[in-house]
Structure formats: C-alpha cells, structure tokens
Amino acid sequence: MRRFSCQSCGQLLSFENTVCGQCNSILGFLPELVDMSALVAVGDGSWRPLAPLAHGRPRMFCANNAYDVCNWLVSDSTPQGCFCFACQFNRMIPNLDTPGNLERWRKLEVAKHRLCYTILRLKLPVRTRLQDPLHGLAFDFLDDPADGSSTVITGHSDGIITIATREADDAYRESMRVELGEYYRTLLGHFRHEIGHYYWNVLIRDGGRLDACRAVFGDERQDYQSALATHYNRALVDNWRDDFVSLYATSHPWEDFAETWAHYFHIVSTLETALSYELSAGPAVHGEALSALHGDPCTQMSFENIINAWVPLTYVVNGLNRSMGLSDFYPFVLTRGVRAKLGFIHDVIRDAQKKGF
Template sequence: MKRFTCQSCGQLLHFEDARCDQCKAPLGYMPEHAILSALAPQGGGLWRPVRGCGNTALRTFCSNHAYDVCNWLVPPTEEHSDFCFACQFNRVIPNLNIPGNMERWRKLEIAKHRLFYTILRLKLPIKNRRQDPQEGLVFDFLDDSPDGAAPIMTGHSNGVITIATKEADDAYRERMRVEMGEYYRTLLGHFRHEIGHYYWNVLIRDGGRLEKFRAIFGDDRMDYQAALQRHYARLPQNNWREYYVSLYAMSHPWEDFAETWAHYFHIVSTLETALSYDMTIGPIVDGQATLTHKSDPYLLMPFDDIIAAWLPLTYAVNSLNRSMGLADFYPFVITDGVRTKLRFIHDTVREVQQAAS
C-alpha cells in the first residue's frame, strides 16, 4: 500500500479514510490513478479532485459510499455506473437487518478494497459476471441461517467467492484460528487466498501453465474431497515447512497454490507499505544495515530483491511485536521449497504484465 497525504493540508492519510482528520476535506480514492484525493464539491453529487491529482475531471462516489463502506470514486469513463470498480463485483451483501451486520460489512469491504488495490497495482486480468457469465468474479457475503443448519463456509467455485459474514467477528475468527491450528487468519487473508483460486483458473488452467504448475505444486487432478479428508485425518510431518507455507497448503495442490498466492500478495503489499515509509532494513555489512532495493515491488523489483527485502523486514517487525507482547507479525518461514513456489507465482504475474504492456 502506498503512503497517502492530503493534498489540501499535507496530513498523512489511511487508504480507507473518507475525510481528512486535520482539515476535514472529503476524500475519495481514484483507482485508475492509485490516488487518494482531497475533493471539492461541485453540486449535484459531483466532486472534483483538487490540484496535484492528475486528471481533475468530475466524478461521483460509489453508491456504497452512502453506507460508509466505500470511499472509491467512479471514473469519468464510467459515469453511468452506480458502483466503483471494487463494488461492482458484489452480488450479495450481508443482511443489514441483522444487528451488527453493518459493521461486519464495513470490515469486509475494507479487506476487499485492499484486495482490489493489489489486483490493480499488479495489472492482473479480471472479469465480472457480466463480462463472463460462467466464471466471472463475484462476491457473496452470506449469513448463517437462523436455525443454524448448514453453516456458511468461505470458499470459491467457478468465480464465485463466498465469504461467511461471521468471519468479520474477531472473536469467532480467533476461535476458528485456534481450533484449526492456524498461525494466521484474517479477513484480508481470506480474500487473498480465495482470489488465488480464481487466478488458478484464469492464469494456470486456462493460461497454458498446467504442466509447469504440476511440476512444482503436484497433480491437481487428485480427488479434492478425498485429499481434504486425508489431510485432516493425519498428523503433519515434522519437515512440512520445507515445502509448504502453511499446514493447509499440504491438503491439495489447489490449496497449496492459493496459500502461496496469498503470501505473494502479503509480501508485495506489505513491502510497498514499508518502502513508502522508508522502513527498509537490509543485511548487516560492516556492522551497519544496508538499504534494500527501492523500486516498485508490484512491477519492477526482481524476485530475489523482493525476498532480500522481505525477510529482514519480517525479522525486525516480529521483534517489535514481541517487544509489545504481541504475536509475531509474520509467523511463517520461507524455505527453499516455499521460495520456489513463490518464484513461480512471481514469474507468472510478470509474464501477464509483459503480455498486457
């Protein structure tokens, strides 16, 4: 994530901010420019980005701005659209008549918009359900039924990503993290994992990369349900970290890819944030920490430079968390086996970027 500042007063901003805390200027995110802009009202629901924001054509807010769950603007090229780029992929939102669901939806949208920031920064192809009625991307945020039967499970199927609304409850999510023996479980992590399944279909299955994938991740043709049953019935081997970034990645090649894909998103997004705040930490040379590569991890940094910057950063931030009595910021290990899988995803993303340029 980039570092954002208010163009009216210079105050540091967060990606989700809808108003500057200092000068109170309304803010809107322009996804086509990756800019969070201070806005000047023009009447009739129209807004003009202030100076220094590139294109200052009039824009409207996404319709979901009225619910305080979205601060994105609709580009002038889509002036007849009610929804921004990120919200156009919603198919089902939480039932807002259920107490607490307004706040749950807000948390879901924060995570989803950060997902789309990364997708756009990586210049990945994406189609909605109108563009591809069979396998276009769509999100369903679903509540469990009142009688408790057939609880909603988070997952992906042919472009449909289902997120259980209850995952926005911190207590529930933490309980499930402990019960499932997971080191990490967040809403943003769910979105990044499930979008990995979508991109497996788009970039691997339909992108001519199946054989390369199978050589690294294994044969995806093995029975999925049987593989899951075997996974949950057995104890993990002590050396599982040599090849898998998480325990769940062991269950099936599809899940291995999705977990590794999510970690690639974790890395490039967090590394961009660190670099934008000049939080670069490199290897020790002659007793001094050297600066790491300063270019764009989304588009320019070579894979080896990304890892060289990422690993010392995680050591430092894990140590900071421990100093505050918190759990590790990054409770994972990037071994040679995991690095090979991350490199495959990096190379795939760069191939797509080059083909689109």
C-alpha cells in the same frame, strides 16, 4: 500499500480515510490512478479531485458510499448510483436487517478493497460476472441460515468467492484460528487465498501453464474431497515446512497454490508499505539494505530483491511485536521449497503484466 497524503494540507492518510484529520477535506480513492485524493465539492453531487493526474475532472462516489462502506470514486461519465471498480464485483451482500451486519459488511469491504487495490497495483486481469457470465469474478457475503440448518462455507467456485459473514466477527475468527492451528486467519487473508483459486483458473488452467504448475505444486487432478478428508484426519508431519507455506497448503495442490498466492500478496503489499515509508531494516541476508533497494515490488523488483528486502524486514517487525508483548507479526519460515513456489507465482504475475491483459 502506497503512502498517501492530503493534496490540500500534506497530512499523511490511511487507505480507509474518508476525511483528512487535519484540514477536514473530504477524501476519495481513484482506482484508475490507484491514488487517494482530497476532493472539492462541485455542487451537483460530484467532486473535483485535487490529485494532479486526475486533471480536475469531476467524479462521483460509489453507490455504496451511502452505507459508509466504500470511499472509492467512479468516473465523471458514470451515472449516480453506480458502483466503483471494487464494488462492481459484489453479487450478494449481508442482510442489513440483521443486527450487526452493517458493521460486519464494513469489515468485509475494508478487506475486499485492499484486495482490489493489490489487483490494480499488480495489473492483473479480472473480469466481472457481467463480462464473463460463466467464470467472471463475483463476491457473495452470506449469513448462516437463521434456522441453524447449515453453515456457510468460505470458498471459491468458478469465479464466485463466498465469504461467510461470521468471519467478520473477531471472536469467532480467533477461535477458529486456534482450533485449526492457523498462523494467520484474517479477513484479508481469506480474500487473498480465495482470489488465488480464481487466478489459478485464469492464469494457470486457461493460461497454458498446467504442466509447469504441476511440476511445482503437484497434480491437482487428485480427488479434492478425499485429499481434504485425509488432511484433517492424518497425523501432523514435522517437516511439512520444508515445502509448504502453511499446514493447510499440504492438503491439495489447489490449496498449496492458493496459500502460496496469498502469501505472495502478503509479501509484496507489506513490502510496498515499508518502501513507501522509506523504512530501513538493516542489511539483508544476501544483499543490500532495504533502504538501498529501489523499484516497485508490485511491477519492477526481481523476486530475488523482493526476498532480500522482505527477510530482514520480518526480523524488525517481529522484534517490534515482541517488544510490545505480542505474538510474532510474521511466524513463517521461507525455506528453499517455499521460495521456489513463491518464485513461480512471481513469474506468472510478471508474465501477465507483460502481456498487458
């Protein structure tokens, strides 16, 4: 995430801010510029951004701004009541008549908007369900049936990403994290994992990379349900970290790809934040200090430089967490096998950027 500041007063801003805490300017996010902007009311329901590259052209807020779940803007040529880049992918939202669901939806949208930010920064191809009725991306945020007859399963199927609304409840998510032995179980992590399945379809299956991917992650044609059943019933193998970023990644090549994809998103997004704030993390393991590494990790930095910047940064943030009596921020080890898989993801993304989808 880039560092944002108010164009009216210079105050530092967070991605989710809607009002500047110093000068009270209304704020909105410009997806076409991937930038936050202070706004000036035009008077007809539209707003003039102060971000220089916006050239003062009026914008409208996304229709979901009315629910206080979105601070993104749409172009001046878009009619009122339309959805922004991030919200256009919503197919089903939680039932807002259910107590607590508006707040759950807000949490889901925070995670989804951060996902969409990274998609924009990485310049990845993405199509809506309207553009591609068979395989386009869409999100369903679903509640469990009131009669308790079944539970919604978070997952992906041919472009449809389903997120169980209950995942927005911190207590439930933490209990599942402990029960399943997951290092990370966050809303943003769910989105990044499931979008990995979508991009396996787009960039691997439909991108002519099946053989190359199988050489790294294994053959995805093995029975998926059988592989999952085996995963949940087998004894834990101590050396799984040699080649897998998470225990769940060992279950099936599809899950290995999605877990590694999500981890790459974790790395470049966090590294972008650190570099944006000119954070110095001391000497890297095999290279320059983080403060000496230049370029954009989303579009310019080599994979080697990304890793050389990332590793010492994790030492710093883990140390900070321990100083506060908290668990490690980054409880992972990037072994040679895991780095090879992350490097594959990096190359696939860079190749997609060069093709300019």
